[in-house]
């Protein structure tokens with residue numbers, strides 16, 4: 478047997494999983510088709526990741542948090558959800574969450590770099606770059622990955638963190654629910670004239686949704702979700718037109734808003750694997766659950782799933798048991814499913830509701846906001862779900 482575990486994909490989930498297990502001394506191989514240069518210095522991709530308290534905890538335990546300069550960590554103190562216009566928002570107050578802030582914001586490229594930096598020094602974790610996995614096969618006690626070069630590598634367990642469109646998931650015969658929202662998310666960084674008070678805004682307009690998320694200083698991350706057929710209306714704007722429109726939509730509350738980066742489009746497809754494992758094979762990260770970004774849970778779930786699977790593996794390994802056995806993988810599947818399925822279905826239902834502009838959908842939206850506004854227990858449940866503060 479070549480390795481204890483082979484991980485396919487050194488995205489943030491694959492790297493975090495490798496790092497969480499690195500202390501066990503297990504012999505781990507991480508295979509990534511991108512170059513080492515990209516892993517060591519990923520470029521800015523427009524994604525500013527909203528992180529929960531649980532993610533903060535896991536990233537602190539793994540040393541990832543310390544690798545990110547304070548100037549690149551922003552706080553979300555409060556959040557406002559608005560329907561149709563900016564009046565009368567549903568307000569999430571950090572003071573009612575029992576925490577000093579609802580969450581954190583860190584750029585995806587900083588997270589990826591930090592995950593690489595804390596994993597690389599471990600001698601028992603080898604990172605193979607510029608290498609693509611073409612095939613996966615598993616037998617009773619081992620699995621084998623076949624590389625593009627023709628080389629085959631075996632391990633007691635194969636873990637796939639190879640994105641929401643995971644090719645190996647299909648090879649292993651795991652059916653996956655896919656929802657193409659027919660929408661595109663356009664993200665960028667914007668400079669403000671006035672303070673944002675560390676408040677996040679989620680505005681559900683009738684033609685698009687607009688999230689304005691606070692970044693350090695007078696900057697924010699802007700996330701526009703729009704029907705893909707209309708995405709050109711945003712992407713073809715000049716920086717001046719974009720700034721003017723966003724300033725107008727936010728009714729001047731941040732003064733003049735100026736585009737600070739290019740615009741990054743991401744087509745939106747939600748995915749949920751029927752099972753997070755097969756024989757000697759497990760799925761983590763987006764390969765297990767590919768969330769719509771509106772509830773900002775993709776990487777938070779990726780990290781949480783990596784931690785859950787690693788904990789089950791560690792427990793078995795330390796007892797000298799077979800860590801790739803079905804009962805170990807089933808426990809991971811059950812726990813991760815319980816955590817993610819309600820949020821996955823809830824997010825998709827929310828997206829459906831806020832994409833329609835029929836009178837019925839508008840009424841349902843207003844009712845939903847009112848429940849959140851005037852029924853504090855409901856607001857608390859939503860807040861706990863979104864921040865993972867209680868986990």
Ligand SMILES: Cc1cc2nc3c(=O)[nH]c(=O)nc-3n(C[C@H](O)[C@H](O)[C@H](O)COP(=O)(O)OP(=O)(O)OC[C@H]3O[C@@H](n4cnc5c(N)ncnc54)[C@H](O)[C@@H]3O)c2cc1C
Pocket residue numbers: 485486487488489490491508509510511524525526527528585608609610611638639640641644662664743761762763764770773774775776777778779
């Ligand atoms: C616009 C937007 C905003 C978002 N905002 C948030 C947010 O606020 N909060 C949050 O928690 N999440 C957010 N997310 C989600 C988050 O970005 C993803 O969940 C996360 O990046 C997924 O990481 P991953 O490692 O699972 O997959 P990926 O980042 O897709 O990595 C997969 C890796 O596998 C490699 N790979 C694939 N196939 C192979 C192969 N055959 N052989 C070798 N290597 C392979 C790829 O090269 C890649 O490096 C957002 C996403 C988007 C698009």
